[in-house]
Each structure stands twice: as C-alpha cells, then as structure tokens.
Amino acid sequence: DAGVIQSPRHEVTEMGQEVTLRCKPISGHDYLFWYRQTMMRGLELLIYFNNNVPIDDSGMPEDRFSAKMPNASFSTLKIQPSEPRDSAVYFCASSKTAPNEQFFGPGTRLTVL
Amino acid sequence: DQQVKQNSPSLSVQEGRISILNCDYTNSMFDYFLWYKKYPAEGPTFLISISSIKDKNEDGRFTVFLNKSAKHLSLHIVPSQPGDSAVYFCAASGGGGADGLTFGKGTHLIIQP
Numbered sequence: 530d531a532g533v534i535q536s537p538r539h540e541v542t543e544m545g546q547e548v549t550l551r552c553k554p555i556s557g558h559d560y561l562f563w564y565r566q567t568m569m570r571g572l573e574l575l576i577y578f579n580n581n582v583p584i585d586d587s588g589m590p591e592d593r594f595s596a597k598m599p600n601a602s603f604s605t606l607k608i609q610p611s612e613p614r615d616s617a618v619y620f621c622a623s624s625k626t627a628p629n630e631q632f633f634g635p636g637t638r639l640t641v642l
Numbered sequence: 643d644q645q646v647k648q649n650s651p652s653l654s655v656q657e658g659r660i661s662i663l664n665c666d667y668t669n670s671m672f673d674y675f676l677w678y679k680k681y682p683a684e685g686p687t688f689l690i691s692i693s694s695i696k697d698k699n700e701d702g703r704f705t706v707f708l709n710k711s712a713k714h715l716s717l718h719i720v721p722s723q724p725g726d727s728a729v730y731f732c733a734a735s736g737g738g739g740a741d742g743l744t745f746g747k748g749t750h751l752i753i754q755p
Contacts, residue, residue: 533685562742572686572731574742585742620685630676631743633685 533634535621541640547609550637553602554623562622562631563596563606572620578604611641645669646734648746656754661719663749665732668713673736676743677706677717680729689730690717719751727753 534553542548554561562577576586581598589596593612598604608615618638622631647666655661663677673694678686692699692706692715699706705718719726729750733743 560741564745571747572745574744577742579741588742622685629674630688630691632688633678635683635685 533621533623533632535619535634535637537637538635539638539640541642542611543642544612545610546641547607548611548615548639548641550606550619550621550639552604552606552621552634554604554621555632556602558623558625558632560624560626560631561598561604562624563604564620564622564633566618566620566636567616575606608639611639613641615639616641643668644746645672646732646744646746648730648732648749650749651747652750652752654752654754655722657724658721661717661722661726661751661753663717663719663730663732663751665715665717665746666713667715667734669734669744670713671736672734672744674734675706675708675715676733676735677704678731678733678745680731680748686731694736722751722753724753724755727751 536551560579563575564572566572575588576596578598596606618636620633620636622633624631645668676691677689679689680686690701690704690706692708697708708715729748731748732746735743
C-alpha cells in the first residue's frame with residue numbers, strides 16, 4: 530500500500546489567496562483526520578470524518594477553514610482567505626478504526642506570505 | 643490548557659543505554675494512549691499503544707508503562723540505537739468520546755554514539 534498521500538508537499542502563497550490541501554487515505558480505512566502542527570501549539574486535531582461524514586470539526590480555527598470528503602478516497606482542506614498565521618504543517622491521517630493506530634501522511638508545509 | 647504534557651523538550655542518551663520518555667495527562671476520560679515517532683520532513687509514525695485497562699505493553703525494544711492513578715505514562719527504549727534519534731509524541735484519546743488524538747508537544751531524543 531502507498532500509505533496516506535498528501536499534495537502538495539509544499540505550498541507558498543500570498544495572504545488573501547485560497548489554499549486547497551489534498552489527501553488520499555489508505556484504502557479501506559474508515560476514518561480520516563486533519564491535523565495542524567505549529568511551534569506554538571504543537572500537533573492539534575482540526576476535523577475528522579467517519580465513512581466520509583464529518584464527525585467533529587471543533588478544532589477548525591475559523592470559518593475560513595473548511596474540509597470535505599466527497600468519497601472514501603479523497604479529502605480536501607481549504608483555507609479561504611489565507612493569512613500568515615495559517616502557516617504550519619498540515620497532516621492528514623487515516624485509520625481502520627478509532628482511536629487505534631492512525632497512519633499519517635508526509636504533511637503539507639504551508640507558508641502564507 | 644494542555645491535556646497531554648511532555649515536560650522534557652529534549653533528551654540525550656548514550657547508544658546502548660535505556661531511553662525513558664515521560665508523558666503526563668490531565669483528562670481522566672482518556673482511555674487509550676499512543677506513542678508516535680517523527681523524523682524531520684515526515685509524518686508521525688505509530689510506535690506502540692496501551693489501553694487504560696493495562697499497565698504495561700511491550701513490543702521488542704519498546705515498552706510503555708501506564709500509571710492511571712498518577713495520570714502518567716512512559717516509553718522505555720532498550721537498548722537505544724542511533725536510528726532512535728527522532729521526536730517522540732505522546733498521544734491520548736477517549737476524552738468525551740472523541741476519536742481524534744490529543745498530542746503532547748514532543749520530546750526530541752538524541753542517541754549519542
């Protein structure tokens with residue numbers, strides 16, 4: 530299995546632009562998680578899905594953030610408009626069941642200028 | 643308010659010796675605990691986990707101990723090897739029934755030859 534795939538690996542954009550991060554979970558995994566890592570806050574859960582349905586989005590920082598999972602093999606995290614404080618590494622993870630072992634993707638390093 | 647705390651940002655251990663990484667938590671609803679290992683520019687990789695009904699779980703060189711009364715867990719690595727140099731994250735789940743993970747800020751383990 531290829532593991533969790535995230536794209537792009539690096540994204541540099543200007544303040545005010547829309548940013549879309551993409552994730553392909555491991556086939557057969559029913560749970561998909563989006564995390565964000567910053568120096569100040571560490572790794573924090575943003576939102577997670579079970580069988581393509583958003584279950585808990587209490588970690589999404591603001592209305593500028595939105596996430597979708599249109600099918601079992603694809604999810605997006607969108608930031609519109611982006612701000613410099615959104616600069617972070619965004620990780621996608623998937624698992625067969627929760628809260629068991631989650632498999633993480635390599636992350637997307639986002640820089641908002 | 644940090645619910646999972648790793649109070650040592652870094653730890654240096656000689657190759658062949660035992661490495662002990664510590665983690666404390668405050669949420670008594672947590673019932674499942676995991677350790678992840680992370681290399682630079684990669685996503686976290688699952689290492690070992692423990693359910694709250696146990697006090698010890700062992701997997702090769704890695705052992706996790708859980709002290710529920712003290713709300714404390716530790717990861718023992720013996721013997722330590724150069725490839726163990728990485729950032730180790732403690733994570734917990736179960737607080738309020740959530741399936742996402744709450745992470746500590748990590749401990750950077752450095753194995754010296």
